[in-house]
Amino acid sequence: MQTKSHGDEQRAALPQHAPVGARAEKLEQPRAVLRYRLHDIIVIEEPLRADEWALVRRFLLMIAREDLRARFGHAFDIKDEATLRRLFDITPGLEQMSWLLDGHGQVAAIAQRVMLAPGEAEVALIVRSDLKRLGIGEFLLRDMLHRSASDGFPTLGAVVTRDNRAMLRLAAKIGYAVRTANALALEIVFRNVEAAA
Numbered sequence: 001m002q003t004k005s006h007g008d009e010q011r012a013a014l015p016q017h018a019p020v021g022a023r024a025e026k027l028e029q030p031r032a033v034l035r036y037r038l039h040d041i042i043v044i045e046e047p048l049r050a051d052e053w054a055l056v057r058r059f060l061l062m063i064a065r066e067d068l069r070a071r072f073g074h075a076f077d078i079k080d081e082a083t084l085r086r087l088f089d090i091t092p093g094l095e096q097m098s099w100l101l102d103g104h105g106q107v108a109a110i111a112q113r114v115m116l117a118p119g120e121a122e123v124a125l126i127v128r129s130d131l132k133r134l135g136i137g138e139f140l141l142r143d144m145l146h147r148s149a150s151d152g153f154p155t156l157g158a159v160v161t162r163d164n165r166a167m168l169r170l171a172a173k174i175g176y177a178v179r180t181a182n183a184l185a186l187e188i189v190f191r192n193v194e195a196a197a
Contacts, residue, residue: 041143042099046092055099056088059107064129070164071126073185088112098147100140102131109136111144113156121148123156123190125167138170145174145190157189 048056060068060078069075076083090097094115102108109127116122123144127137148156158176160167161184168186176188 040101041140042101043147044090044097044099045095047090048088053084055107056084056110059110059128060084062128062130063126067126067129067132070161070167071124073161098140098144100136109140111140113144113148113153115153116157119152119154121153121156123148123158132166137166138173141170141174155189157187159185159187161185 044052057078063078065075068078072087076087078084088097088110096113098111099107100109107128108131109125112124113121114124123141125137125141125144127140145156157179158167158171160171162168171188171190174190176190178186179189180187
């Protein structure tokens with residue numbers, strides 16, 4: 001198990017209550033855990049296990065339909081197993097997922113990195129709807145950018161729909177350049193990944 005401490009780094013303040021009707025699930029075996037004061041970032045680089053799929057499904061139940069549309073470009077049926085596997089499963093060596101957990105072991109946010117070519121990757125981020133605007137997305141994205149730079153990805157790209165104002169504000173705060181644009185979305189690249197950490 002990896003442990004990493006970021007002493008003076010600003011961190012998201014996560015609520016210490018579990019959502020109504022939710023109960024914390026214990027992971028069968030610990031993954032690589034990066035310790036950030038009271039909260040954990042779980043880093044996953046292999047296919048999800050059954051206990052992790054249960055956490056992903058519970059997380060998606062806490063995402064508003066509009067937030068799903070903003071992140072994926074369209075809403076989808078979270079009960080459709082094939083869609084879930086396509087969107088969230090991990091291909092070893094090509095993909096990495098990191099979760100920020102709340103105080104009860106529930107997933108608060110997910111960042112995913114997909115390798116497109118050697119040294120080139122794309123990142124995607126989604127925060128639970130009841131935890132938006134608390135700095136959680138920024139915290140997790142900065143961590144992903146820092147780890148990606150260490151893993152040999154000098155930049156990370158992202159595709160952001162034009163109406164996803166929250167992500168565009170976050171990208172502007174971290175620093176990005178537009179690679180391509182169309183009427184619906186921007187393809188951006190986060191510049192100077194090392195400085196974003």
